[in-house]
Every structure is written in structure tokens, then in C-alpha cells.
Amino acid sequence: MPDLDTGHIFLTTLAPIKDGTCLDDGYRLSWRQKVRNALVTLPVAQQSPATVNSGLNSPFARNRRTHLARMFVLDDVVYNGREPTNAVAGALKGLATGNDAESNPALPQHTDYLNCAYLVFCADIDAVTETGIALPTTLSKADQERVRRSYAEELWTTMGEELKAIYSACVGFEKVRDAKGFADYLEACHVETTMPFHDYYIGDITGAFHRLPVKALGAAVVVPLIVTVLAFLAALFTQWSLWGINPVWIMLVAGALTGLAFWMAVRFAIRNGEKPLPPGPYDDLPSVLKALYVQQRFSDLAIDLQGAPPEDIHTRFGQWLEVNRPADRSGPTQAPGVIRSPKGAI
Structure with a gap:
């Protein structure tokens, strides 16, 4: 979308x-x-x-x-240059129409x-x-x-x-x-x-992407197409009929169904592609800012506790959780527009 x-x-x-x-x-x-x-x-x-x-x-x-x-x-x-054309096809078209604007690089093309x-x-x-x-x-x-x-x-x-x-x-x-x-x-x-x-x-x-049911869509188009071809061959080379129905009518009906199935498959693919992807689990700006804040504060904590005994690590980490509240997006958090938030006490 x-x-x-x-x-x-x-x-x-x-x-x-x-x-x-x-x-x-x-x-x-x-x-x-x-x-x-x-x-x-x-x-x-x-x-x-x-x-x-x-x-x-x-x-x-x-x-x-x-x-x-x-x-x-x-x-x-921005002008991206002349639109590429086939030189031979352009020359033949110029000869046929008397207009060689496409094939002659000396003549300017339309510019937006x-x-x-x-x-x-x-x-x-x-x-x-x-x-x-x-x-x-x-x-x-x-x-x-x-x-x-x-x-x-x-x-x-x-x-x-x-x-x-x-x-x-x-x-x-x-x-x-x-x-x-x-x-x-x-x-x-x-x-x-x-x-x-x-x-x-x-x-x-x-x-997260909206996958197309390719096999089902293909079958919906190919099956009536096969019936159309078989009915056409039957009408062309045999006197075969199905329950008394002329194969020409079967060919016409199956051909119409093939066209309808193809049109519906294309529409389905387009609408499927227009669907927006769902948001990620932490895509909103408050979550992004909180993640940046927690990343920095936890890095500071890890640096400060290098070589500390397990008891101190346990105590300090508990204090860190109380102060920084990782699950609370409202704060403390990083302010918008800054690359780093000030270092806290923990």
C-alpha cells in the first residue's frame, strides 16, 4: 500500500x-x-x-x-539522456513513416x-x-x-x-x-x-512477506487452458462430443474461464503485493530510543563490572534494573536527535 x-x-x-x-x-x-x-x-x-x-x-x-x-x-x-531505441527498428520505422526522430541522435527527444x-x-x-x-x-x-x-x-x-x-x-x-x-x-x-x-x-x-500461492494460481489458469486446447483439437480433428455438447462450445467456455482465471490471478497478485508488511516488534520510535538507551547503559555496566566478584555483579545488576527499567519505554530513555545519552549512576 x-x-x-x-x-x-x-x-x-x-x-x-x-x-x-x-x-x-x-x-x-x-x-x-x-x-x-x-x-x-x-x-x-x-x-x-x-x-x-x-x-x-x-x-x-x-x-x-x-x-x-x-x-x-x-x-x-534530472535528465538521464536519450531513451534507448533499436537502431534497425528505428531506421525502418523512419523509412515507413518519414519521421526519423527516434533513430537520428541529432534530433532531440521530448524532455520532461x-x-x-x-x-x-x-x-x-x-x-x-x-x-x-x-x-x-x-x-x-x-x-x-x-x-x-x-x-x-x-x-x-x-x-x-x-x-x-x-x-x-x-x-x-x-x-x-x-x-x-x-x-x-x-x-x-x-x-x-x-x-x-x-x-x-x-x-x-x-x-513477514505475503507469499503468493503460486501452485494454486497456476493450476487455476492451466487447467481450463488445457481443456480449451483439448476441445480445440477435438473440434478440429475429430467428431467427439461430451454428453452431446459440441467441443466448440466447450472450447469457448473453457477459454473464457481461462481468461477470467488469468485476470483474477493477476489482480490477486497485485493486491497481495500492495499489502503492507506488519510492524516489527520494536519498530515504534519510543522502543527504538529505549533500545539505544539500554544498549549504552548496559555497555557501561559491563565495563564497570569487569573483574568484580559474582556477589557484586548480582547486586549491581539488580540496581541497574531498578534504575533503567528496560521494559518501560516511557523512561528513562534516550532523547530524540542525540547519538548518545548521558551516562547514569549505575
């Missing part, structure tokens, strides 16, 4: 950027440059010594639904381009309307829209000033006044995607 997989919404929006120029702090610059200036000053997550020492963090870290977020300006689509630059926003978020609740296996189109709107409203609440600075150069954003207006705006800019941004499965995921 587009946008939804493993209990996550893979959000993609394209907001058109205004053409022309504007004044920004007394300088004349394009609207595209204004967006780029806002993006380049946006703090990133604390993922390196330099970003940690800055004391700043990404504004997307102010909520606990965002696994990944990315914003960039798309000036135009955007009518303006776009601000692209991609985010991998928990497909929930409330932080911490269980991830869904599937959602209706309406439920997906509710998740997107809920997330957009939370973004406006937690980082509204940054969003105003970024989107103020986009077409139609001047009408946005509140969280609901921003949710409406992002929904208008939303485009479907079938490309997941992450994979949190921690074991063998082959059992």
Missing part, C-alpha cells in the same frame, strides 16, 4: 516555490535562495562531536514520532521538466495519531490522512517558527495561520510513495 509499511507512514510532500525575487534582510535574492538559507541554518541532530558541542538539536527532535526527516530544494528533474522549483519534505513517522500507541498493520486511506494531519499539526505546535521561515517562500503558504491550516497545506502538497526509508526488522523477515 502506498505510504504505509511496517506500521510507518513514509510521508512525501512537494511544495511549489514562488518564482521571482524578494527582499530578505535588505538583500535581493530569489525565493529559492530564501528557502535554501532557511534550510542551511536549520540545526541538525546531534550526530557528531561538532554537532554535540554546538548545543543545538534538530527541531524535528521535539516530537517522538519522527524517525527520519529530510528537506531539500528540487530545482528540476518541472514548471517551478519545489521544496521536498520526506519523513518516516510512526503511523499513529498519539505517541506511544501500538503501530497498525494496515490503515484505510482516511486513517492514513488522519495520521498525516495529526503529525503536521504536531510539527506546527513544536517547530512552527522554523516552518514559517522555510515555507514562507512557497506558493499559497501565506494563507496558513495555525496548525490546522498547515495540515491542510501539507495535505495539498502530499504525493504517494512506495519507497520505504528504513528497515527495523531484527530477525529473518522472510516470513
